[in-house]
Amino acid sequence: MFPTLIGFSSAASADLAQAYYHFTLARMYTQDKQFADALAEFDKAIKLNPESSELRVHQAMAFYESTNYRDFVTAAEKAIELDPKNPEPHFLLGRFYFTYRESPSGTLIDKAMGEFEKVIQLDPKHVYALDYLSRLYVLKEDWQKAADTLARVVQLRPSHSDAHYLRALALVRLNKTDEAILVLEKAVEYQAAGEDHLKLLGGLYLQRRETAKAVNAFRQAMEMDESGEDIEIRLELAKALNLSRKYSEAVDVLTPVSTGALSSKATKEQKIEASFELAKAQSGVGRRADAIEGFKKLLSTDLPGPSKPIVQSRLALLYQESREFEKAVQLFKEVYNTNPENPEYTMNLAFALKDAGHAQDALTLVDGYLSKHPDEIYLLVAKGQLLGALGRIQEAVDLLTDSGLKQPDPEPFVLAASQLYIDHKKYPEAAKVIRKGLEKQPESETMQFQLGAIYERQEQYGDAEASFKKVLEKNPRHAAVLNYLGYMLADRGIRLDEAKGYIKRAVDLDPHNGAYLDSLGWVYFKLKEYEQAERFLREAADLNDEDPTILEHLGDVYGKLGRYDEAGQYYEKSLAQSKETDERRRVQGKLTGVKKVLSQRRQ
Numbered sequence: 001m002f003p004t005l006i007g008f009s010s011a012a013s014a015d016l017a018q019a020y021y022h023f024t025l026a027r028m029y030t031q032d033k034q035f036a037d038a039l040a041e042f043d044k045a046i047k048l049n050p051e052s053s054e055l056r057v058h059q060a061m062a063f064y065e066s067t068n069y070r071d072f073v074t075a076a077e078k079a080i081e082l083d084p085k086n087p088e089p090h091f092l093l094g095r096f097y098f099t100y101r102e103s104p105s106g107t108l109i110d111k112a113m114g115e116f117e118k119v120i121q122l123d124p125k126h127v128y129a130l131d132y133l134s135r136l137y138v139l140k141e142d143w144q145k146a147a148d149t150l151a152r153v154v155q156l157r158p159s160h161s162d163a164h165y166l167r168a169l170a171l172v173r174l175n176k177t178d179e180a181i182l183v184l185e186k187a188v189e190y191q192a193a194g195e196d197h198l199k200l201l202g203g204l205y206l207q208r209r210e211t212a213k214a215v216n217a218f219r220q221a222m223e224m225d226e227s228g229e230d231i232e233i234r235l236e237l238a239k240a241l242n243l244s245r246k247y248s249e250a251v252d253v254l255t256p257v258s259t260g261a262l263s264s265k266a267t268k269e270q271k272i273e274a275s276f277e278l279a280k281a282q283s284g285v286g287r288r289a290d291a292i293e294g295f296k297k298l299l300s301t302d303l304p305g306p307s308k309p310i311v312q313s314r315l316a317l318l319y320q321e322s323r324e325f326e327k328a329v330q331l332f333k334e335v336y337n338t339n340p341e342n343p344e345y346t347m348n349l350a351f352a353l354k355d356a357g358h359a360q361d362a363l364t365l366v367d368g369y370l371s372k373h374p375d376e377i378y379l380l381v382a383k384g385q386l387l388g389a390l391g392r393i394q395e396a397v398d399l400l401t402d403s404g405l406k407q408p409d410p411e412p413f414v415l416a417a418s419q420l421y422i423d424h425k426k427y428p429e430a431a432k433v434i435r436k437g438l439e440k441q442p443e444s445e446t447m448q449f450q451l452g453a454i455y456e457r458q459e460q461y462g463d464a465e466a467s468f469k470k471v472l473e474k475n476p477r478h479a480a481v482l483n484y485l486g487y488m489l490a491d492r493g494i495r496l497d498e499a500k501g502y503i504k505r506a507v508d509l510d511p512h513n514g515a516y517l518d519s520l521g522w523v524y525f526k527l528k529e530y531e532q533a534e535r536f537l538r539e540a541a542d543l544n545d546e547d548p549t550i551l552e553h554l555g556d557v558y559g560k561l562g563r564y565d566e567a568g569q570y571y572e573k574s575l576a577q578s579k580e581t582d583e584r585r586r587v588q589g590k591l592t593g594v595k596k597v598l599s600q601r602r603q
Contacts, residue, residue, distance in 0.1 A: 019048035035066035053083030245512030247284030325356035482506040490523040514543035548578035
């Protein structure tokens with residue numbers, strides 16, 4: 001604080017000792033908020049030791065606390081003059097200019113930056129100056145400097161919660177999402193992450209479609225909310241759960257906001273968002289009637305302009321699933337009329353018309369759009385599909401292949417053309433189209449997958465397996481391929497442990513996929529582990545209670561368990577949903593057999 005007494009004359013030493021006495025009194029008066037007395041003592045100390053920069057620093061602090069800002073600045077500048085290498089007066093001035101800045105473009109903010117930068121030159125590890133300087137860079141939207149400076153803050157103070165958060169925000173603004181995620185994950189590791197960190201982290205995970213990680217982050221954020229009333233966290237968690245197909249959990253999270261205890265605390269916008277996500281979740285768990293009512297109720301409220309077509313489209317899709325095609329057409333028409341130039345609206349209406357038995361009207365609609373926008377890829381694909389629905393198969397395939405193979409991305413055209421052949425059981429032709437597409441786009445996992453499925457339909461199991469394994473070589477986490485390969489083996493009753501391994505990997509990647517759970521149940525059926533089979537098949541049916549294959553499989557399990565009444569019920573449900581002639585014949589045969597057994601038992 002003061003120059004050492006050693007080496008001074010006795011008179012000088014006495015002055016310094018006296019100065020220290022007055023300094024001590026000044027500090028006591030400052031702490032007691034007796035600023036007039038404090039400043040008087042500082043004056044006495046400075047007269048006795050006029051060359052002390054530290055005395056001027058403490059005097060400046062007293063002026064600041066007494067709101068005498070003019071003299072504060074003068075004292076701080078005098079401290080710099082007496083000791084240019086002392087960082088503290090620069091820090092005090094920087095903090096003052098930061099506190100009383102007018103705007104991000106004002107002169108005081110530039111002065112503050114200059115002072116903090118000087119502090120860092122004198123003391124590169126001055127963490128408080130680095131902290132303030134980083135916030136100034138954020139205010140000026142100099143994101144790169146902000147990120148770099150905050151990195152230094154975190155290095156010096158790993159537990160600095162705000163620094164982790166602001167650094168992540170700066171990196172997001174620089175489009176460095178991966179780096180931002182690493183910063184936030186490090187904050188979690190250092191136990192420096194709060195609700196805001198976890199909400200941001202969850203949102204970034206969703207951008208990367210890492211839904212399981214997003215769910216975990218939002219759950220942790222919700223656990224930190226001691227009041228349990230942070231509605232925003234619930235909404236974000238519910239979105240992540242819906243994207244993860246964890247619909248039943250999403251229902252539990254959203255119900256308090258939509259209709260329960262938190263409903264009165266939610267804003268209008270939050271209630272709308274909660275109701276929308278809740279209806280999506282209800283649809284996901286098979287509560288289609290509840291979902292329809294939820295969307296209808298939303299449409300009766302005063303929705304923001306852009307939201308109404310989204311809700312109408314969701315409701316229309318549910319009507320399509322319920323085979324209420326005219327209702328779907330009516331809603332899609334309303335959406336289409338809001339913007340006839342929107343290709344998605346045009347396509348949705350076209351397919352609704354097709355499903356309602358008006359394929360020619362659908363084709364006319366699409367042709368009208370293509371006359372104005374001839375290069376709209378997905379409408380060209382839709383035209384091919386509509387031609388196929390009208391029985392003009394070769395014309396449809398020619399359009400799709402001729403248009404598609406000229407595109408940089410032929411995949412959607414090739415897949416649609418091959419599907420037309422598949423629908424008419426022309427498997428060699430379907431395979432030929434896919435192989436042409438793969439010549440143009442050999443890296444396409446989806447076309448390679450489709451080729452494997454076509455081979456399987458033709459009972460060319462070796463070629464099918466080879467095709468599936470080509471996909472898995474590039475992408476071992478391709479859940480759909482893992483499921484298909486496992487099911488193909490299980491259905492033939494071969495290499496059942498290997499089949500189970502493939503399917504389990506698929507379920508681990510997408511644990512709420514009804515098709516994958518059905519496959520897992522089926523492989524357990526083939527392994528004669530009927531209780532396990534029932535468990536997974538019931539989970540599959542809970543997610544999709546209108547899938548005829550899942551319902552048939554449940555009937556098979558109950559037959560093996562000797563529960564013939566239940567077996568018969570599920571075969572009847574399967575028949576009610578089945579449209580394929582061969583499938584219906586097979587299930588009818590099983591139902592007849594069950595009825596025969598029940599009849600014999602009653603005799």
